[in-house]
Amino acid sequence: MIRVESLSYRAGQFSLEDISFTVDKGETLVVLGPTGAGKTILLELIAGMRTPRGGTVRFDDVDLTYEPPERRKVGLVYQDYLLFPHLTVADNIAYGLRVSGMRSHEARAKVREIALKFGIEHLLERRTRNLSGGEQQRTAIARTLVTEPKILLLDEPFSAVDPNTKDQLMREMSDMLESFDMPVMYVTHDQVEAAEMADRIAVMNEGRIVQIDTPEGVFAAPKSEFVANFVGIRNVLRGQARRVGDHTVVSLGAAEVCSSAGIEGKVNVTIRPEDIIVSKERLVSSARNSLSGKVISVSEKGPLVFVTADCGTQLTAAITRESFRELRVTVGDTIYMTFKASSVNLF
Amino acid sequence: MRDRVVRRKRGPDLLLVMFSIIGAVLLAFIVLPLAATVLLGGPGDIFGAFTEPEVRSAIGTSFAAALIATALSLVFGIPLAYVLARVDFPGKGVVQSVMDVPIVIPHTISGIALLVVFGRMGVLGEGLDAVGLSLEDHLFGIVLAMMFVSAPFVVNHAREGFEAVDARLEDVARSLGATRFEAFLTVTMPLSISSLVTGATMAWARAVSEFGAVVIIATFPKTIPTLIYEKNLHTGLSESMPLAAALVLLCVGLFVLFRTVISFWKRRTEGAA
Numbered sequence: 006m007i008r009v010e011s012l013s014y015r016a017g018q019f020s021l022e023d024i025s026f027t028v029d030k031g032e033t034l035v036v037l038g039p040t041g042a043g044k045t046i047l048l049e050l051i052a053g054m055r056t057p058r059g060g061t062v063r064f065d066d067v068d069l070t071y072e073p074p075e076r077r078k079v080g081l082v083y084q085d086y087l088l089f090p091h092l093t094v095a096d097n098i099a100y101g102l103r104v105s106g107m108r109s110h111e112a113r114a115k116v117r118e119i120a121l122k123f124g125i126e127h128l129l130e131r132r133t134r135n136l137s138g139g140e141q142q143r144t145a146i147a148r149t150l151v152t153e154p155k156i157l158l159l160d161e162p163f164s165a166v167d168p169n170t171k172d173q174l175m176r177e178m179s180d181m182l183e184s185f186d187m188p189v190m191y192v193t194h195d196q197v198e199a200a201e202m203a204d205r206i207a208v209m210n211e212g213r214i215v216q217i218d219t220p221e222g223v224f225a226a227p228k229s230e231f232v233a234n235f236v237g238i239r240n241v242l243r244g245q246a247r248r249v250g251d252h253t254v255v256s257l258g259a260a261e262v263c264s265s266a267g268i269e270g271k272v273n274v275t276i277r278p279e280d281i282i283v284s285k286e287r288l289v290s291s292a293r294n295s296l297s298g299k300v301i302s303v304s305e306k307g308p309l310v311f312v313t314a315d316c317g318t319q320l321t322a323a324i325t326r327e328s329f330r331e332l333r334v335t336v337g338d339t340i341y342m343t344f345k346a347s348s349v350n351l352f
Numbered sequence: 353m354r355d356r357v358v359r360r361k362r363g364p365d366l367l368l369v370m371f372s373i374i375g376a377v378l379l380a381f382i383v384l385p386l387a388a389t390v391l392l393g394g395p396g397d398i399f400g401a402f403t404e405p406e407v408r409s410a411i412g413t414s415f416a417a418a419l420i421a422t423a424l425s426l427v428f429g430i431p432l433a434y435v436l437a438r439v440d441f442p443g444k445g446v447v448q449s450v451m452d453v454p455i456v457i458p459h460t461i462s463g464i465a466l467l468v469v470f471g472r473m474g475v476l477g478e479g480l481d482a483v484g485l486s487l488e489d490h491l492f493g494i495v496l497a498m499m500f501v502s503a504p505f506v507v508n509h510a511r512e513g514f515e516a517v518d519a520r521l522e523d524v525a526r527s528l529g530a531t532r533f534e535a536f537l538t539v540t541m542p543l544s545i546s547s548l549v550t551g552a553t554m555a556w557a558r559a560v561s562e563f564g565a566v567v568i569i570a571t572f573p574k575t576i577p578t579l580i581y582e583k584n585l586h587t588g589l590s591e592s593m594p595l596a597a598a599l600v601l602l603c604v605g606l607f608v609l610f611r612t613v614i615s616f617w618k619r620r621t622e623g624a625a
Contacts, residue, residue: 049523052523052527053526053527054520054523054526054527073526073532074523074526074527075527075529075530075531075532077527078529079527081523081524081527083520083524087518087520087521087524089521089525089539089543090543091542091543100525100528100530100538101528101529101530104525104528104529104531104534104538148528149527149528152528152529
């Protein structure tokens, strides 16, 4: 377990103040915040690449605040992965084993073992420059995990990955992290990513943690205007999923929605507000979901208007001001919320 | 109506043609004297020059002294270059300018400056004399003169090489368990090796060709430039020409060889899939 207490840091105009949190074994803490909030610096403080001004960093009650990085056993994977360009994939993964004095045949066996686990054994003799984003990411994480660190720090791991493969890779990473059963800190500025990966979320802004809570807590009950604005009003729900034919039906309280994701059992559900179409009459369309409900709140934010209705479960849709004027929706009206099965994200 | 494809033939790029012609003047200015020296030296005499004992000994002295000077420049220049590449400190610009001074001042002045400090009458001269290292007419003096004028090439190239290596790669290496020094040796050095080799090659070539600083400190043992200067002074142009031709061929040959090896190496380490 890692325990960070009142950590502070200053560099030029930038400062981190009063950062405190713990991450347990097998837990994933997502650090969520806008660019410049100090997320990467926080990871570097924990990994020992920067020296804090005050506070402590402890692993299993051993104070490591001022230890150099090589004596911490903290695995940090940067967002650009930083593979060693002069080494092959195999030598990259073997690096930590070799510098700690492991014999080369032993190291080779360990490298092969972890490469199989990550599905990159066919890349072992390749140079790193021609790897895809996803392959680089897996190599970087394998290189770190093979040294058996006490905690894994991931800095925006999907920012360099092709958006088309991101969802699948995220699911794979989620399973992989679970199998290693170690504390993980995961930095991102993407709310959906945070919701999918997190056991808990620490929202960061201007060098401070402004809220730390479960994903449902952060999304459903933001404690400040910043958090509310930053995470947006989102549909983060919990439900029970079962397969029916070629699709999945999810029960959300009194409502049922259709999803194209293939998971069963207890699930978290996210639906982006901008994916929901609002109408006063039932729409005839190809979308699998159309729920009716009474409008309980309408709020205007910038170019968008957020309409929340109780359709057996609370759902929020984002519509443009123009549509809002044409629809004339007010609190208490009955509306239809329509969205595709592929917009219902399960994890 | 059918689209008509208008094909207009592009004329030659006049600017590039003009610039090529003007540039050729400079190229000719360099190639002509060297080529003339080699051609007029006469092939038989050129090979004859290599058989003379004093020529062989001068070549030996020049190459060995330049090699030692380059090695010393690497030993002291690599740490300096690394600090310059990684640390921002007040006065860093001054340090960098100081390292360039040997390139800008006349080389005879470099020789005199070295004598002032390391010469028999110099500040450190007595101490050096006591341990048997005198500057004057000694290989040691030649090495120092060569090092003075060539070390900047090592430092500048090494610094550029180190700067091009992301410092976070060293951080990653350390978080994987490498010490600071291991990270430098196994990550930073291999990644900047081509800059280091280029710097060392330039420094070595500069050291071999150094005359001014060397001749002020030591006319013995004779280096290649010193020998040619003496021959020209005592026996005239016709006598020194075959030797000059031989040495032009030797130096150009070696330089081309170095260049080829470096570029081949670069392509292999950077271009491999």
